[in-house]
Amino acid sequence: MEQIFLSPRSSCFWTTRPAVAPYQIMKRYLVTGASRGIGRAIAEKLAASDVELLLHGRDTVALADVCNSLKPRCARVVRLIHDLAVTSGVSDLIAQAGKDPLDLLVNNAGVAIVKPFGEITRVEWEQTLGVNVTAPFLLTQHLAQNMPPGSSIVNILSIAAKTGFPNWSAYCMSKFALEGFSQSVREELRDRKIRVINVYPAATDTNIWNNIEGEWPRKKMISPEEVASAVAYALSRPADVALENITLSNLTGNL
Numbered sequence: 001m002e003q004i005f006l007s008p009r010s011s012c013f014w015t016t017r018p019a020v021a022p023y024q025i026m027k028r029y030l031v032t033g034a035s036r037g038i039g040r041a042i043a044e045k046l047a048a049s050d051v052e053l054l055l056h057g058r059d060t061v062a063l064a065d066v067c068n069s070l071k072p073r074c075a076r077v078v079r080l081i082h083d084l085a086v087t088s089g090v091s092d093l094i095a096q097a098g099k100d101p102l103d104l105l106v107n108n109a110g111v112a113i114v115k116p117f118g119e120i121t122r123v124e125w126e127q128t129l130g131v132n133v134t135a136p137f138l139l140t141q142h143l144a145q146n147m148p149p150g151s152s153i154v155n156i157l158s159i160a161a162k163t164g165f166p167n168w169s170a171y172c173m174s175k176f177a178l179e180g181f182s183q184s185v186r187e188e189l190r191d192r193k194i195r196v197i198n199v200y201p202a203a204t205d206t207n208i209w210n211n212i213e214g215e216w217p218r219k220k221m222i223s224p225e226e227v228a229s230a231v232a233y234a235l236s237r238p239a240d241v242a243l244e245n246i247t248l249s250n251l252t253g254n255l
């Protein structure tokens with residue numbers, strides 16, 4: 001049976017999707033880089049009948065596939081297509097996310113340029129900074145303003161936020177930078193009862209490895225679903241419990 005309900009947060013939001021009790025409190029989640037990999041797995045884990053999912057990506061076909069597959073399980077799914085390497089793309093994403101408060105922001109979109117530091121071009125450096133650091137900074141700065149107590153920000157960092165690896169200097173630079181930013185923001189938001197959850201996956205079997213030169217043993221990598229499960233578990237803790245730092249790796253060692 002279909003039910004019509006009204007989100008308490010938005011007077012213009014009516015839907016005829018099934019399964020939610022009338023006047024049930026709606027939750028709004030934004031996941032960047034949800035078109036594939038870890039972001040997609042997180043979106044899949046968080047899909048629920050009382051959730052409005054705002055899913056971001058650049059690849060229109062891949063993102064449409066994710067959105068279409070999750071629509072039947074969510075109150076609403078919104079597609080946000082923006083290039084986060086440029087600040088205008090980030091501004092457009094913030095504008096499209098709108099003024100209604102978010103209960104969750106997942107800063108997941110990321111790029112990996114892997115080559116000797118002597119060969120990294122200025123454009124590649126700027127692109128890495130833009131997507132991996134400046135975008136999460138601007139999204140957090142603008143969107144945290146309206147987030148209510150009990151909401152959460154999840155930052156997908158990496159073991160490369162803690163350790164340097166040869167040829168990964170641009171990537172490590174960006175993840176170390178995001179680590180410093182998010183640790184500090186966490187302390188600023190603690191009094192507002194907003195949790196900042198930092199996730200540090202080791203090598204995870206996603207498309208990010210497709211363009212990285214070399215042989216990378218996929219079988220030794222963890223799955224994006226495992227990362228997503230850890231995120232979902234941290235978010236499922238009571239609002240006054242902070243599971244703040246999550247490191248995931250293969251038990252038998254990293255690559």
Ligand SMILES: NC(=O)c1ccc[n+]([C@@H]2O[C@H](COP(=O)([O-])OP(=O)(O)OC[C@H]3O[C@@H](n4cnc5c(N)ncnc54)[C@H](OP(=O)(O)O)[C@@H]3O)[C@@H](O)[C@H]2O)c1
Nearest residue numbers: 033035037038057058059083084109110158203204206208
């Ligand atoms: N895979 C790993 O081994 C691993 C380990 C630790 C941490 N991480 C981190 O996990 C996050 C997700 O990575 P993944 O492994 O899932 O990689 P992935 O499969 O390549 O997915 C990356 C996502 O980021 C988006 N993205 C990349 N550049 C973008 C840009 N310029 N503008 C907007 N969106 C952009 C992609 O969108 P489109 O495809 O639609 O362009 C895609 O949705 C990243 O922050 C990464 O650093 C990954």
